[in-house]
Amino acid sequence: MERGAWTMDDERCVLRFGVGNMDFRRVTEMLAGAFWCPGISIGEVEKGAANSALVVGAFLGDLQIGYGRCISDKTRFAYILDVYVDPRYQRRGIGRRMVRSMMAHPDMADVYQWALVTKDAHGVYRELGFAPTARPGDWMEIRNPRPR
Template sequence: MVHICDGYEKMDFTKVTDMLAKAYWSEDIGQDEVMRGASNSALVVGAFVEDEQIGYARAVSDKTRFAYIMDVYVDERYRNQGIGQSLVNYILDHESLKDVYQWLLSTRDAHGLYANCGFQPLAQPQRLMALKREVKNAPNRRLII
């Protein structure tokens, strides 16, 4: 039975790092970067089977106008069971983010999952811009937006 909970202290960051290091958007990410990102997020959530963490997601937000969902990842052994959708819906329904009215995310291959949560393509994607800055702690990260 899969259960979802939130809280930085409940996450297994060794497992989260192992999962995210396999993802196209964060290949070879280190645990320090994962933990720093999580600690500065508005919400981190995990999916667990008993005590084993098998999924992760987080939201970056001002908790008022805007939130960005990122790092949604489910262990390959547990995919196609609705766990990713459950993680996203948990974030969307969380009390601390109930006032947020603008949500954004980026995906290469999970459009169906996010559509099931209410997301749709941007009406005016040309309004978005991106900046990739080289920093010493993440020298070779790809731009994901």
Template sequence: MHTTNDSSFQVSTDRTRLDVPLIYRFLSENSTWAVGISRSVVESSIENSLCFGGFLDGRQVAFARVVTDYATFAHLCDVFVIPEYRGRGYAKQLIRVVMEHPSLQGLRRFTLNTNDSHSLYERFGFTPPQRPDSVMERFSPNIYLT
């Protein structure tokens, strides 16, 4: 458990505390990147990632997931704060805890994808790729809707 500057907002990597129905509901219904995702895929992604839950008074209000080998690479994904708790700095606090996590130090590359939160991530050192011509992807944006 990590308590942030706002002593009522706490971030934990304890998977047993995660509100999986909340995470599933947000990702499948409200995210811009995973609409239609199945509960089993969400559960598998949680099981195979380093997850961070953000809690207020024991209730989960935020989430972030990191896919990593813990040695050279990490990818930050599925970051959200539920709408009624946005605008209070919880996303900044959550990302700060992610970036300071002991298992995520000394990595050669830490990536993420975002459509609209560039300013949030820039304050933590994220920039556009230095060599965008070297980045490739295999992207299936509607995979969960089929």
């Protein structure tokens, strides 16, 4: 499924949804350089995508330049993660387009609570309607070492 085509650098850029439309070698290259999952394997990337409610990729021609996914029950809650845009194409609104498209996707129409974690993109997500959680003390986590 393609949505939201636009032109960038005189080439057609499109968003594609679904595991079958992703270039997982390319996604792994991108995510392996991200601070939140350095060295992630293609197996981890593929398994994460397969178990997600929705995956989106941004493509410039045939080259995948962005990726994002969300985990959700598709009813009440969705968690957006792994939003990444190739540094050569950042600051052009691609990440925003991917997040907006996930939130507007028909499969997610019933979701009324969206969450994400960001280290350095608060301004971007604020523009999309996100705000710091009203009750940060209510959120809890277990953080184990990453299996190798």
